[in-house]
Amino acid sequence: MKTFGVLDHLEPKKVFKYFEILTKIPHGSYNCKAVSDFCVDFAKKRGLFVIQDDHYNVIIKKEASPSCAHKPALILQGHLDMVCQKDQGSPVDFTKDALELQIDGDFVSAKGTTLGGDDGIAVAYCLALLDDDSILHPPLEVVFTTEEEVGMEGATALDTSVLEGKYLLNIDSEEEGILLAGCAGGTTVKVSLPLKYKEMQGSLCRVSITGLLGGHSGTEIDKNRANAHILMGRLLCCVKGIHISRIYGALEQKDNAIPNECYAELICEDREAIEEAAAKLLQHFKEQFQGTDDGMEVRLEFSEMEKRDCLTQDAQDAVLYFLNHTPNGIHTMSRDIEGLVESSLNLGILKMDGEEISFSFGVRSSAPFYKEELAGCLESLARKLNGSYERVNDYPAWEYKKDSVLRDVFLKAYRQMYGKEMKVEMIHAGLECGIFASRIEGLDIVSFGPDIFDIHTTGERLSVPSVKRTWELLLKIIEEFP
Numbered sequence: 307m308k309t310f311g312v313l314d315h316l317e318p319k320k321v322f323k324y325f326e327i328l329t330k331i332p333h334g335s336y337n338c339k340a341v342s343d344f345c346v347d348f349a350k351k352r353g354l355f356v357i358q359d360d361h362y363n364v365i366i367k368k369e370a371s372p373s374c375a376h377k378p379a380l381i382l383q384g385h386l387d388m389v390c391q392k393d394q395g396s397p398v399d400f401t402k403d404a405l406e407l408q409i410d411g412d413f414v415s416a417k418g419t420t421l422g423g424d425d426g427i428a429v430a431y432c433l434a435l436l437d438d439d440s441i442l443h444p445p446l447e448v449v450f451t452t453e454e455e456v457g458m459e460g461a462t463a464l465d466t467s468v469l470e471g472k473y474l475l476n477i478d479s480e481e482e483g484i485l486l487a488g489c490a491g492g493t494t495v496k497v498s499l500p501l502k503y504k505e506m507q508g509s510l511c512r513v514s515i516t517g518l519l520g521g522h523s524g525t526e527i528d529k530n531r532a533n534a535h536i537l538m539g540r541l542l543c544c545v546k547g548i549h550i551s552r553i554y555g556a557l558e559q560k561d562n563a564i565p566n567e568c569y570a571e572l573i574c575e576d577r578e579a580i581e582e583a584a585a586k587l588l589q590h591f592k593e594q595f596q597g598t599d600d601g602m603e604v605r606l607e608f609s610e611m612e613k614r615d616c617l618t619q620d621a622q623d624a625v626l627y628f629l630n631h632t633p634n635g636i637h638t639m640s641r642d643i644e645g646l647v648e649s650s651l652n653l654g655i656l657k658m659d660g661e662e663i664s665f666s667f668g669v670r671s672s673a674p675f676y677k678e679e680l681a682g683c684l685e686s687l688a689r690k691l692n693g694s695y696e697r698v699n700d701y702p703a704w705e706y707k708k709d710s711v712l713r714d715v716f717l718k719a720y721r722q723m724y725g726k727e728m729k730v731e732m733i734h735a736g737l738e739c740g741i742f743a744s745r746i747e748g749l750d751i752v753s754f755g756p757d758i759f760d761i762h763t764t765g766e767r768l769s770v771p772s773v774k775r776t777w778e779l780l781l782k783i784i785e786e787f788p
Contacts, residue, residue: 312407313414316770318777320434321427322414328426329416330404334390337401338362338452338460341386341429345450348433361463362386364450368436370443377444379471380787382435383738384428384478385454385461389762391558393418413759413767423758423768425454428477431780443784447471451738454478456560457494457699461738466745473712474746475783476739479755482772485716486753488732490524491677491703491740492670494561495651495684498662499624499693503615506549508573510609511580513541517601520566522762523652523668524735527564527636528645532599534568535656535665537591539629541604545583547575549616550625552658561654561668562736563762568656573614581606624691625663632665633683638676647734649676651684670734672703704740704751706732711788712752719782754779 310330313322333341342362349356355367364386370377390400396418398405406417415421432448435441447469452460479486515534535555542548552571559565574580588604595602617625634653640646648671655666667684671677681697688695713730720728739751756772759765 312409316414317774318434320437321430321773321777324433325426325430326407328429329407329422332401332403333386333388333422334400335387335453335456338386342450342452345386345429345433349436352436354436357468359463359465361460362452363460363464365468366436366448368443368446368448370445371441374442374444377787378473379445379447380443380784381447381449381469381471381474382432383449383451383474383476383742384425384432385451385738386425386429387452387455388422388424388426389420389455391420391762391764393764412770414770415765415767419764420762421766421768423766424480424761425478427756427758427768427773431477431777434777435780435784441781441784444787445471454738458701458736458738458741459699461741462701466742469746472746472748472750473787474739474742474749474751475712475780476737476751476753477755478737479753480758480761482755482757482769482776483720484729484731484754485713486733486737487710487713487730488672488706489704489737489740489753490670490672490734491674492668492699492701492736493677493681493697494699495667495669495681496664496696496698497628497667497684497688497693498664498696499621499628499688499691501621501658501661501663502618503621504618505613506573506616507613508549508575508611509577510612510614511548511572511574511577512607512609513538513570513572513584514567514605514607515541515569515602516567516605517603518566518599519601520564522735523562523564523650523654524670525733527650527652527734528647530595530598531564532591532595532602533634533653534565535653536629536634538568538570539626541584541587542570542572543626543630544587545580547579549573550622551614551616553625553656553663554658555656559655559657561652561666563654564652565654565656571614573616577608624693628665628687628691632687633680637671637680640672643732646732648672649680650734651680670736672705672732672734674703701736702740702744704737704743707750710750710752712750715783715786715788716752716754719779719786723779723782
């Protein structure tokens with residue numbers, strides 16, 4: 307089986323060459339040293355200025371073409387880390403194995419795993435650009451950050467003082483033909499509640515809620531998709547005579563992902579009562595989420611009598627109170643931009659670990675006031691239930707600017723190339739643009755990219771024609787950059 311050179315025949319050749327190289331270097335979040343070292347070595351071999359910091363962020367500078375020396379510096383930015391998800395039974399070890407690429411028509415994907423198109427394609431564009439001296443260009447400052455997928459930690463730690471450019475192209479969008487001009491800020495909030503146990507005996511019931519669609523808690527929070535953790539809380543709150551032994555989410559959980567499954571193990575006093583309640587609630591859930599989560603399943607599996615350590619009544623009441631009273635989903639919609647979510651939160655991680663249960667939320671808002679309001683609400687719930695509250699990974703919003711030279715250049719170029727208008731949108735998700743905007747005064751930013759479908763899932767696909775068109779647009783932007 308061919309394991310390298312799978313993409314050799316695809317255009318643009320250099321872009322796909324470097325993209326394929328990246329898929330052979332493990333580069334999941336917190337495992338970016340090897341790919342960072344590759345980028346550093348790439349720059350040194352070409353005599354380019356390069357810096358690598360302790361977080362494995364990389365900055366590469368290339369002097370302007372002689373005819374473009376009068377132009378201002380242009381920053382191009384993407385992130386090195388990818389989301390690592392795989393199908394059950396896949397033998398791939400993301401810490402050491404290469405991805406197995408495959409082509410299906412106009413799409414590139416990886417067999418049984420995520421592809422890393424987000425944001426490997428940005429890195430590939432930049433390397434291809436740096437490797438081609440025939441392209442006329444202004445001074446280029448290429449920035450590769452790390453740990454974007456787990457809280458933008460690399461960008462947060464980056465020393466931007468070495469950057470001279472006042473124009474930044476972020477290549478971390480997933481829909482061709484859309485130019486992003488603003489994004490939400492956010493924070494991660496973790497609430498932990500203390501637990502106490504007592505031994506109980508009875509019939510063991512395993513409850514599973516599966517088959518939900520899930521999705522990204524920023525870009526897909528407006529689609530009314532069910533949150534499996536919230537549904538489990540609603541279900542267990544409606545059943546009498548149960549004693550919770552365990553409640554937990556999927557093996558792989560992220561606070562920025564809408565959870566699509568949740569599990570509980572109970573000692574139950576009345577099997578028929580829980581079966582009746584589950585059937586009734588499943589019907590209610592299916593009606594509530596018709597059209598969004600039609601594959602939802604609630605299953606009960608019973609076993610013989612056994613003894614289990616279960617939550618005390620007070621501890622159980624606190625857990626269920628929290629799950630049934632916490633805010634979740636959309637909080638406010640923008641009054642200025644139709645259809646844009648202004649603020650939201652998502653309960654993405656639920657874990658029971660010994661003497662505590664923890665709930666981790668991704669909180670987002672384009673208005674700082676609402677970010678603080680939602681975080682404060684979670685803090686109040688934690689205090690009411692004698693729990694603890696922790697807030698980490700704060701990142702700022704990228705605010706829309708009325709005047710943008712970069713945006714005007716993109717809109718003009720796109721109109722000339724395709725005879726139609728490029729859409730300008732804001733996104734209810736976090737981008738590193740907000741961090742750069744807060745660090746570099748007067749920075750003019752746009753975010754764009756080719757079509758990437760089903761990102762962060764094993765169905766992730768990269769559109770080959772879209773990669774080519776986006777590359778051509780990028781070259782035109784660089785050519786016409788003032």
